[in-house]
Amino acid sequence: MNDSFIYLDHAATTPLDPRVLEAMTPYLTSNFGNAASRQHPLGQEAAAAVERARGQVAQLIGADPREIVFTSGATEANNLALKGVAEARAYERSPKHFVTARTEHHAVLDPLSSLEEHHGHAVTVLPVDERGVVDLELVDRALGQGPRLLSLMHANNEIGTLHPVAELGRLSREHGVLFHTDASQSVGKLPVDVDAMKIDLLSLSAHKFNGPKGVGALFLRRSSPRVRCAPLIDGGGHERGRRSGTLNVPGIVGLGAAAELAASEMMEESGRVAGLRRRLEDALLNRLEGVHRNGPAEERLPGIANLSFEGADAESLLKRLQGVCASSSSACTSAQLQESHVLRAIGATESTISSSIRFSLGRSTTESEIDLALDSIVASVEAERAQGPLDSCQL
Numbered sequence: 108m109n110d111s112f113i114y115l116d117h118a119a120t121t122p123l124d125p126r127v128l129e130a131m132t133p134y135l136t137s138n139f140g141n142a143a144s145r146q147h148p149l150g151q152e153a154a155a156a157v158e159r160a161r162g163q164v165a166q167l168i169g170a171d172p173r174e175i176v177f178t179s180g181a182t183e184a185n186n187l188a189l190k191g192v193a194e195a196r197a198y199e200r201s202p203k204h205f206v207t208a209r210t211e212h213h214a215v216l217d218p219l220s221s222l223e224e225h226h227g228h229a230v231t232v233l234p235v236d237e238r239g240v241v242d243l244e245l246v247d248r249a250l251g252q253g254p255r256l257l258s259l260m261h262a263n264n265e266i267g268t269l270h271p272v273a274e275l276g277r278l279s280r281e282h283g284v285l286f287h288t289d290a291s292q293s294v295g296k297l298p299v300d301v302d303a304m305k306i307d308l309l310s311l312s313a314h315k316f317n318g319p320k321g322v323g324a325l326f327l328r329r330s331s332p333r334v335r336c337a338p339l340i341d342g343g344g345h346e347r348g349r350r351s352g353t354l355n356v357p358g359i360v361g362l363g364a365a366a367e368l369a370a371s372e373m374m375e376e377s378g379r380v381a382g383l384r385r386r387l388e389d390a391l392l393n394r395l396e397g398v399h400r401n402g403p404a405e406e407r408l409p410g411i412a413n414l415s416f417e418g419a420d421a422e423s424l425l426k427r428l429q430g431v432c433a434s435s436s437s438a439c440t441s442a443q444l445q446e447s448h449v450l451r452a453i454g455a456t457e458s459t460i461s462s463s464i465r466f467s468l469g470r471s472t473t474e475s476e477i478d479l480a481l482d483s484i485v486a487s488v489e490a491e492r493a494q495g496p497l498d499s500c501q502l
């Protein structure tokens with residue numbers, strides 16, 4: 108892959124698996140048909156490829172292929188799930204009530220804010236504990252107030268916390284509340300079964316599990332209960348009217364191929380990645396003073412280590428980490444310092460947040476990369492502590 112960098116930012120995006128690229132290539136070149144052109148062989152070939160991919164995605168999460176709607180990614184899938192249910196005419200007339208938690212991705216929190224601010228719906232945002240987990244009793248109480256939908260992510264993208272989705276699904280079903288989960292970080296890495304977990308809507312994204320960017324899917328349960336979801340995008344009636352627009356055939360084929368690879372390799376791969384993450388975390392905790400883990404010790408994604416380094420500025424540290432790609436939880440934009448709402452929600456102090464770095468490992472990560480990265484991180488933290496921050500954040 109790219110030899111000049113050690114890429115430890117797989118929670119942001121993952122490299123395309125070469126086998127996925129190989130599956131996509133014909134649909135970028137010779138097989139360029141529109142999947143809606145059923146009258147000729149090129150269109151028929153594209154449509155067949157899309158249906159194969161639909162089956163591969165459905166298989167990965169235990170769904171029926173007819174329950175899969177292809178989208179441009181998880182952001183769109185979340186928007187479609189939340190706004191689609193809010194707008195669905197089959198449900199009671201507005202306003203509807205939604206329940207979520209503080210550590211959700213902005214692709215859930217922002218559509219919900221919009222529904223609340225501009226469309227008169229009600230939103231309850233639950234707190235989480237220091238591990239980033241919602242209190243099931245609080246969830247139970249909120250569900251007792253008769254909301255239409257509960258949206259809680261399976262795995263957190265910053266600190267790797269896993270929510271007890273099967274429990275949440277069971278509670279939702281008991282209360283007759285729809286359960287949506289943003290599973291962008293867990294699909295392809297951990298087993299997900301929409302029936303066993305009683306999930307009614309699920310968002311996923313290809314580029315988080317070695318597929319291409321710009322393609323994802325929303326699972327919409329067809330029966331018991333049948334989920335009603337109004338389209339965000341109207342047009343040619345593609346995807347059974349749920350998402351119009353010419354299908355991104357190569358992207359969808361890539362999503363399907365990535366799903367099939369993940370299904371067969373994830374168990375072994377997750378064990379390997381968890382081992383490498385432990386190697387990284389343990390060594391940093393041993394070799395440096397003042398290193399703290401953000402997030403849970405157990406019940407977590409295999410590949411995410413979010414650590415704070417006392418006395419270091421994360422932005423400055425990332426600059427010093429030449430050749431190691433990771434991400435900080437606070438970002439200096441042109442005008443403002445944006446702090447991680449996730450670290451805030453688990454009670455982290457300002458100084459913890461500003462000294463926190465997320466290292467996220469994936470399929471392409473090797474043991475020798477971890478060992479090289481370790482030396483570089485230790486040296487950078489020591490330099491940072493000795494010299495103070497590089498002038499990274501001029502506000």
Ligand SMILES: *Cc1c(COP(=O)(O)O)cnc(C)c1O
Nearest residue numbers: 180181182212214264289291312
């Ligand atoms: C990456 C991510 C998204 C956004 O997915 P896109 O396909 O990039 O739009 C949403 N939620 C979570 C938890 C993510 O990690």
